[in-house]
Amino acid sequence: MSKMIIDTDTGSDDAIALLMAVAHPDAEVVALTTVAGNVALDQATRNAKTTLRIAGRPDIPVFVGCDRPLVYPLETATEVHGDDGLGNVHLPDAGIDSQPEHAVLALVRLAAESNGEHDLITLGPLTNVAAALAIDPDLLTRFRRTVVMGGAPDMVGNVTDMAEFNVWVDPEAAARVFVAPGERVMVGWNVSMTAGLVSPDQRKAMAELGTAAGQFAHDITSVVEAFCHQELGIPFFSLPDPLAVAIALDDTIATRTQSIGVTVGRSAEARGATFPTHLQPDAPATDIVWEADAEAFQAQMFAALSALP
Ligand code: BDR
Numbered sequence: 001m002s003k004m005i006i007d008t009d010t011g012s013d014d015a016i017a018l019l020m021a022v023a024h025p026d027a028e029v030v031a032l033t034t035v036a037g038n039v040a041l042d043q044a045t046r047n048a049k050t051t052l053r054i055a056g057r058p059d060i061p062v063f064v065g066c067d068r069p070l071v072y073p074l075e076t077a078t079e080v081h082g083d084d085g086l087g088n089v090h091l092p093d094a095g096i097d098s099q100p101e102h103a104v105l106a107l108v109r110l111a112a113e114s115n116g117e118h119d120l121i122t123l124g125p126l127t128n129v130a131a132a133l134a135i136d137p138d139l140l141t142r143f144r145r146t147v148v149m150g151g152a153p154d155m156v157g158n159v160t161d162m163a164e165f166n167v168w169v170d171p172e173a174a175a176r177v178f179v180a181p182g183e184r185v186m187v188g189w190n191v192s193m194t195a196g197l198v199s200p201d202q203r204k205a206m207a208e209l210g211t212a213a214g215q216f217a218h219d220i221t222s223v224v225e226a227f228c229h230q231e232l233g234i235p236f237f238s239l240p241d242p243l244a245v246a247i248a249l250d251d252t253i254a255t256r257t258q259s260i261g262v263t264v265g266r267s268a269e270a271r272g273a274t275f276p277t278h279l280q281p282d283a284p285a286t287d288i289v290w291e292a293d294a295e296a297f298q299a300q301m302f303a304a305l306s307a308l309p
């Protein structure tokens with residue numbers, strides 16, 4: 001049984017990732033922590049709760065975290081995910097209370113309680129984790145490992161030429177996380193664009209599963225599908241956060257990894273870039289996922305959307 005804490009800026013792909021984690025027979029989602037990113041913090045928290053309601057798991061505690069990056073003003077991605085972050089479905093409030101403890105303090109506490117058994121999965125900017133590291137510099141060593149959806153180790157970004165959204169939004173936070181002691185896996189934008197793709201037919205198939213979760217996954221991805229088609233001219237979209245969760249749940253989905261240091265660019269031109277540090281063999285290492293099994297990813301996702309209500 002793998003126990004996990006998921007930090008999320010809940011946009012549309014985060015929501016599908018959360019469904020996959022909750023549905024997996026061998027996983028227990030211990031807590032969600034929310035952070036500003038794809039959408040403002042209030043909306044991210046609301047969306048996390050909506051997703052738990054759809055999954056039939058309103059009992060999973062939700063801790064509210066940081067409402068802006070450490071240094072830069074918040075930049076959201078509503079053009080990609082919809083004004084509500086969930087494809088403009090505007091579902092009613094889930095009626096779930098947030099926990100009174102701040103997400104940063106919850107991360108420090110849950111890490112201490114983990115006994116090295118829990119995984120930390122991050123699906124948004126790394127602000128909460130960096131703030132928790134300021135309190136407990138060994139935070140990541142207390143988890144079994146940290147799986148980060150973020151970065152573009154091949155230097156092909158989705159916000160700038162070089163930078164991926166989660167790292168670009170809060171590069172100061174990411175820089176702290178990538179040098180912290182502990183086991184770390186990076187599921188970057190690169191591998192989502194090879195193994196995490198969804199075609200229009202595959203998206204339709206989500207709705208045809210006949211479950212509320214499948215319909216939800218279909219509906220909340222309408223804006224990202226249209227964005228990729230109209231703005232980028234590509235007939236598919238990618239699901240980076242679901243791929244990160246899939247790899248966290250099943251290591252074998254990552255078919256080629258490289259253990260190497262990662263430096264985060266913080267100059268104006270390189271903001272949010274993630275450079276593999278091939279000339280610094282002693283740098284704190286991250287397992288960068290370079291290749292993953294697209295079919296196994298799809299199978300896990302569809303199994304989850306079928307198994308849920
Ligand atoms: C990442 O940014 C967000 O838009 C997605 O939810 C994912 O976490 C991809 O760059």
Ligand code: CA
Binds near residue numbers: 009013014123
């Ligand atoms: Ca995300």
